Amino acid sequence: MSNPALDVVEFVLTTHFYTQDRDLDENDLPPRFRQVYWSADAAEDAPGGVERPLKATDETARTATGVERPWDAVSDLLFTQRTEFSGEISLTQPTMGLEWYRDRADDDRIAGNPTIVAALEAAEDLEAPVTREDARADVRPVQADRVWIDALLSEYFDEDEDGEMLDLVNVRAPEEIETTLADLVLTGDQEGEIQKIVKAIEHREYLAEIGLREIGKLLFVGPPGTGKTTVSRALAHELGLPFVEVKLSMITSQYLGETSKNVEKSFEVAKRLSPCILFIDEFDSVAKTRRSDEHAALKRAVNTLLKSIDEVSLVRDEVLLIGATNHPDQLDAAAWRRFDEIVNFPKPDRDMRADILRVVTKEMKIADFDPEEVADRTSGLTGSDLRMVLREAVLGALTEDRMTITQADVMEAVEDFEERDNLKNMDMIDGEGAEVLGETGSNDAHDHGEDGGHDHGDHDHGEDGGHDHGDHDHDGDGGGSADPTRGAEPHGRTQD
Template identity: 55%
Template structure:
């Protein structure tokens, strides 16, 4: 830790405390990280103690913040609290301005606000480049806690949803191979989010509800999450199957809370997986409380809007045949996720093997041999090959290993399908409607570039 780092932090806190027009998003992310304290706002005054400074600049090693600045004539430390202070503010400020460079100011909107002119840095450019507070895991989870509170009911609520801050999302849009059509839809929705004010102005509020349709393992969840990561929006995933397993008295209330959370976290993506289970519960002779919950959900879906509330709703289903008209009509775009064609499979192989050393690697040959397999199947094939190689103490694979893994995978798949012919599962029934037929338009193009 350098003396200037600690002084920057102290001055940042001072400027932040003195200027209430600055907010959390103006603080550098590593400062916020140490300051959230489990809440969704950072209270003033922000005080800098030695512990705090050490948290901000921790890079694994224990370092002494006081040691870094104690030789400076204008610093002081409160012995009890460890709070760091300036004995003379003006001298501290002069020292800082003499020792800082423009890069330091540019990386810190709070400083750009106060001293930008001296360094030829505008507050606007610094703020535009600073990661917004909405991307912070601490902000997202702090806010959720404030809405749902503590206790049994809160825990029940958390079983219904999984919430991710953008910084927690690992899926990368560049690593998902999309059809041309999917690529187009993704671009469209990114534009719609960006220009939602304009869409509101021209009265187009019925935009921003997508339904992802396709067999399991074709990238529906990954694409939705990757969108969240790319757009730096929180991701709220609702597990509809949890609706049926919950204590039913609270379910409708919990559904309401999910939408309340979505509106608070907005702009955000609300992802409703297993959307078909709605239809299932409506058709059958279910408990009245469950019907109420499902109706609440459908009503909330109708009421939420990307343009008005900045909530992008994405539904996903593996069983489109189970959806009735009432469910379909709630979405303004249906995005098909087919099993990947040969070109897409080759591309997926190239992406997932990126970090693996493979002798004579030939993605095209593997694609030829994997007709009908989904992206998630291809991942399983790779995993199998890697584990096989490890059993003979190899971390370097060969094309042969992968071809063997494909063969084993096909064998297991055939066994599983034999088994499923006995059971009359809905999966059998709609997998035929969603196979990899090349008859569908536009799927042969690998709409992906590095």
């Protein structure tokens, strides 16, 4: 439960000690505090920063802490004062305030504020739970803040000249990604690859020392809706990295003549925002098996893409590259060779579907819910499909003014989904049937397009999940049964 007095005191202490200690920089400030003071004109050699002195006013304290009346929360404390004219809240006795905060804040909270940790380290009779260095390591770096990202893009790219290209690149700050890895249930292989990447980023300097630079290029393969995009975004959230998403199909279809240029620009954006994750969706739309009769511009685009992949490195450039494809069979052999890891995202088996259902329904009220029965009836459905089924069950109950759904509601939603799926797959030969299909909109009722078109594909636990890097024979079936690792199962949200 939030403690308004503790929240406001932490903020005021932070502004005081950050102003006093010139050795502290923006990465010593918790993100929620530094964004309050961010200025695009604060530094000549950076896209922005935080200028001293920091003043804790009613307005800044309210923005940073969410406490509606900040002064009322701390007015009774002996070490606080407020200037009536400016509304500035300050400390009459900083050491007393620091002692008061240390006695009441738990260690995890203190460890999340490097400025407070530095003040405790400097105090004679107070002990910090962690070192300032460790505290800084656990705080999201300023380079991952939305304000930094926007300022950097504005500095390096001209809105008139590069505007169309930047429209094709979706950049998200970590705090804008709601899904975390803790929300997901991954296959053993998926979890293993993520752990490898986390360690590679953590020990990047060591990898450079031993000459292992060609690392950090992953290819996610699997049907639509199996979580390729969502897992990538959750990884960005987990690592505190900007997420740069590029849909190659849009670059190709809208600006065929400019494709090569825009591919290069996309990689340039990622390098400018490094450290970051560059996620290339619909990878097969450009890197298809090459034919002699294909458009010359597309040939150039493929060559440019392959060259750009060769020239980007996690170790050297701090860019983690993730490609995703729904059609691995269409990829050019040269494209396969560019990736050091292939991660399979198959459809879930029965047990995995049951797990997905448990996760998705964690916050729902369902009378007599039996996820095993639903799993038995939903063979072949992805995590996104299951999410769609549950959505229909909830909406159906709401039409009857009910906020508690039943097992019968869920099973009825499964039947409705199957009917829509059957309509989509019907061979509509006669004109009358085709007209009805168009009127109902059922033609795309189950068309998931790109990965993540629907929610919760990230919970797919396919039986397989293995990946053979020796010959890159990825037909979705070659890896043996992976023992899925079921992580924490909070509410199952997805982004797409």
